[in-house]
Amino acid sequence: MKLDVVTIFPEYLQPLRAALLGRAAERGLIEIGVHDLRNWTYDVHRAVDDAPYGGGPGMVMKPQVWGEALDAVCTERSRLVVPTPAGRPFTQAVAREYAEQEHLVFACGRYEGIDQRVFDDAARRMPVDEVSIGDYVLVGGEAAVLVMVEAVVRLLPGVLGNPVSAEQDSFSDGLLEGPSFTRPEVWRDLTVPDVLRSGNHAHIERWRRDQALERTFRRRPDLLTLLADELDDHDRAVL
Numbered sequence: 001m002k003l004d005v006v007t008i009f010p011e012y013l014q015p016l017r018a019a020l021l022g023r024a025a026e027r028g029l030i031e032i033g034v035h036d037l038r039n040w041t042y043d044v045h046r047a048v049d050d051a052p053y054g055g056g057p058g059m060v061m062k063p064q065v066w067g068e069a070l071d072a073v074c075t076e077r078s079r080l081v082v083p084t085p086a087g088r089p090f091t092q093a094v095a096r097e098y099a100e101q102e103h104l105v106f107a108c109g110r111y112e113g114i115d116q117r118v119f120d121d122a123a124r125r126m127p128v129d130e131v132s133i134g135d136y137v138l139v140g141g142e143a144a145v146l147v148m149v150e151a152v153v154r155l156l157p158g159v160l161g162n163p164v165s166a167e168q169d170s171f172s173d174g175l176l177e178g179p180s181f182t183r184p185e186v187w188r189d190l191t192v193p194d195v196l197r198s199g200n201h202a203h204i205e206r207w208r209r210d211q212a213l214e215r216t217f218r219r220r221p222d223l224l225t226l227l228a229d230e231l232d233d234h235d236r237a238v239l
Ligand code: SAM
Pocket: 082, 083, 084, 085, 086, 107, 108, 109, 110, 111, 112, 113, 114, 131, 132, 133, 134, 135, 136, 137, 138, 139, 140, 141, 142, 144
């Protein structure tokens, strides 16, 4: 998979070269390009923003600069991802969808965002997604891109040491994952649940499912409503 990020702060994307993502790049599983938007400016100030039409506070990123940048970075096989608090929510399902793509291009906004015509124009040539990572407002799209890239790349074949862990994570079956424990058996008077030391895999699996159901019910009941048709009688009894 190829990932390109266009930003006015390329250094902000350094974590893309670290840890799991860095190793995925070294092993050739992903190819990452980070591009300085100011490379497509021609004035002495290298300006990327201008005052908003209609007035109001803040500045808007200029369409000419973004247009040229995206013309240079995108191909007919790209999908353009635009982080914005006004986008559709980024979820595990969207991460899975992106993990199937050949080329993702991320356009990092700053200030009040990017002139809307940049996306309307790009949408004439490629799929364009305006995506939000949550109901809060960040200063720029870079942190949102780091979040999305990490969620997508860990789903790619060969990236995680044990691919089963991605299959068992929260949201994979629509539920939050239950609690985890490791050694020692007793720590500060707190003990590991007996069932996890029983060696009975059927009981352990049932206990984990019950914990996931209870945790989801307490913390994210909205997720359970989406799953209503998939719960069996035992699941319903737990709730
Ligand atoms: N005026 C915009 C609004 O109210 O929707 C907010 C702009 S925000 C200050 C600047 C940039 O941060 C956005 O263009 C976007 O790239 C990024 N951003 C902020 N919050 C975000 C979120 N929740 N999800 C994704 N990107 C976000």
